[in-house]
Amino acid sequence: MCWERGVCKNVSFNLSWPICFLCQQDGNGKASRVIRIGTRKSQLARIQTDSVADRLKELYPDIHLEIGENHQRLYFLLFTKELENALERNEVDLVVHSLKDLPTTLPPGFTIGAVLKRENPHDAVVLHPQNVGKTLDSLPENSVIGTSSLRRAAQLKKRFPHLKFNDIRGNLNTRLKKLDEKDDFAAIILAAAGLRRMGWENRISQILGPEDCMYAVGQGALAVEVRARDVDILEMVSVLHDPDTVLRCIAERAFLRHLEGGCSVPVAVHTQVKDSQLYLTGAVYSLDGSDSLKETMQTSITANDKSSEEVDERVQRVGVTASKVPGEAQDRAERLGVDLANLLLSKGAKEILTVARQLNDAR
Numbered sequence: 547m548c549w550e551r552g553v554c555k556n557v558s559f560n561l562s563w564p565i566c567f568l569c570q571q572d573g574n575g576k577a578s579r580v581i582r583i584g585t586r587k588s589q590l591a592r593i594q595t596d597s598v599a600d601r602l603k604e605l606y607p608d609i610h611l612e613i614g615e616n617h618q619r620l621y622f623l624l625f626t627k628e629l630e631n632a633l634e635r636n637e638v639d640l641v642v643h644s645l646k647d648l649p650t651t652l653p654p655g656f657t658i659g660a661v662l663k664r665e666n667p668h669d670a671v672v673l674h675p676q677n678v679g680k681t682l683d684s685l686p687e688n689s690v691i692g693t694s695s696l697r698r699a700a701q702l703k704k705r706f707p708h709l710k711f712n713d714i715r716g717n718l719n720t721r722l723k724k725l726d727e728k729d730d731f732a733a734i735i736l737a738a739a740g741l742r743r744m745g746w747e748n749r750i751s752q753i754l755g756p757e758d759c760m761y762a763v764g765q766g767a768l769a770v771e772v773r774a775r776d777v778d779i780l781e782m783v784s785v786l787h788d789p790d791t792v793l794r795c796i797a798e799r800a801f802l803r804h805l806e807g808g809c810s811v812p813v814a815v816h817t818q819v820k821d822s823q824l825y826l827t828g829a830v831y832s833l834d835g836s837d838s839l840k841e842t843m844q845t846s847i848t849a850n851d852k853s854s855e856e857v858d859e860r861v862q863r864v865g866v867t868a869s870k871v872p873g874e875a876q877d878r879a880e881r882l883g884v885d886l887a888n889l890l891l892s893k894g895a896k897e898i899l900t901v902a903r904q905l906n907d908a909r
Contacts, residue, residue: 579609581779584629584638588717593743594768595642598662598786605785630656633771639779641771644740645764645795648771650803652865659780659867660770661795663788665739667766669698669759671752672741673733674725681752682706682733689732692725696833696906698735700812701759704835718744735759739766760814760829763798767791774860780867789871790819793847793879797826799864800883805830805890810906811899822848824879828886830895833902839890845882847875 581602585595592613599611629641630653645661652658671682682691683706691706692714693699699711714721714731718740725734733751741750770783794817807813812831817824824847829840849872861873863880887895 579606581609581611581640581782582638583611583613584632584641585613586629588719590718590740590744591642594644597743598642598660598768598770601662601786602782606782630771633773639772639776640783643769643771645767645769646762648764648769648865649808650763650799650864652771652862655774656771656865657774657780657862657867658769658865659772660783660786661788661792661866661868662768662770662786664791664794665742665766666753667761668738668756669735669754669761670738670741670750671733671754672722672725672736672749673751674729674731677732678751682709682754682758685709685732690730692721692731692734695735695762696810696902697762697812697814697831698759700831700833700835700838700902701814702735702835704831704838705758718746722746722749737761737765756816756827760816760827763802763813763815764795767795774862774867780869784868784870787868787870789868789875792866792868792871793824793875794819794826796863796866796868796876796879797824797883797886798828799866800880801826801828801887802883803864804884804887805895805899807899811902813899819847822846824882826882826886828883828890830890830898831902832898833905837898839893839895839898841886841889841893843882843886843889845878847878849874 583595583599585591595613599613602609603611629638632638633641633656640659648658673680677685682702687708688710690710690712691702692712694713694715702709703711712731714724714734716724718736721734721736725731738750738753741747770786772779772783798815798817801815802808802813805813807830812833814829814831816827823844825842825844827840827842829838831838861867863876868876
């Protein structure tokens with residue numbers, strides 16, 4: 547029996563767990579905590595999940611991770627809602643997501659327990675093989691660019707009026723196959739982070755900077771979603787937080803939530819931490835990019851007294867619980883997002899987004 551007074555004595559990081567069957571004995575008779583991780587079925591989702599699992603194994607060698615090899619019915623799921631259902635039923639202990647896929651308000655009982663160091667958040671141009679060496683600027687008139695993102699299309703239509711933009715659907719593998727095996731697209735636009743994680747950096751022809759195309763809220767960051775009541779799991783995954791990424795993404799998510807935006811309207815951001823200042827640029831666009839609003843604000847993220855500050859683990863900021871990041875800095879980041887949203891709303895952002903949403907719904 548590995549338990550005494552509800553505390554597992556054999557796990558090296560000495561956390562208390564709710565139920566004993568989550569401990570397993572290894573060949574030496576030593577117990578290890580079983581952590582069950584949920585993920586989507588795609589190759590990219592599995593790569594992202596494995597990267598988080600590898601980090602956890604480095605930090606906690608005695609835990610035993612299950613990611614689906616023996617229990618595919620439970621762990622390999624398609625949609626965020628299915629993954630959250632599995633979390634709610636205690637079938638999995640944590641779920642790895644691309645942060646940009648998570649809504650700014652999570653369902654009751656869930657929280658983002660870790661936001662990992664951000665990969666390159668910018669968008670990338672992937673050219674058809676016959677266009678290698680070109681850029682969006684140098685592609686011929688009326689070349690067709692594939693993207694399913696309203697945000698990308700709105701910005702790029704305005705920036706590159708000589709190009710046409712059509713939808714392209716599917717995961718990364720599917721989109722690249724459509725690009726390479728047909729002549730429907732001269733190029734497609736994808737997130738640089740996904741291409742890099744897949745090991746396909748050689749397909750990146752051009753990285754789009756903020757002057758060409760700002761990125762989506764949370765793009766490039768991985769998030770670990772857990773049950774909010776599981777304080778032990780929260781404590782375990784909290785060491786994965788990257789403070790700068792946390793603050794940048796809190797500001798971005800607060801901006802999006804206050805605008806009442808989402809994937810159905812073109813909203814874009816760019817953030818930077820420099821000299822203890824957090825800079826947030828946010829923009830809203832009409833569907834064709836002809837109408838837009840864009841502003842930048844900044845705030846200090848230096849806490850007055852980091853050593854004495856206690857962060858309430860129960861406090862979520864736009865769905866994120868980050869007890870190891872100074873609460874004052876988190877509050878300032880959230881306020882920055884709200885203030886920038888209010889500034890754009892005062893200049894007519896709501897009207898732009900309302901029309902964009904109506905036109906998108908009518909398509």
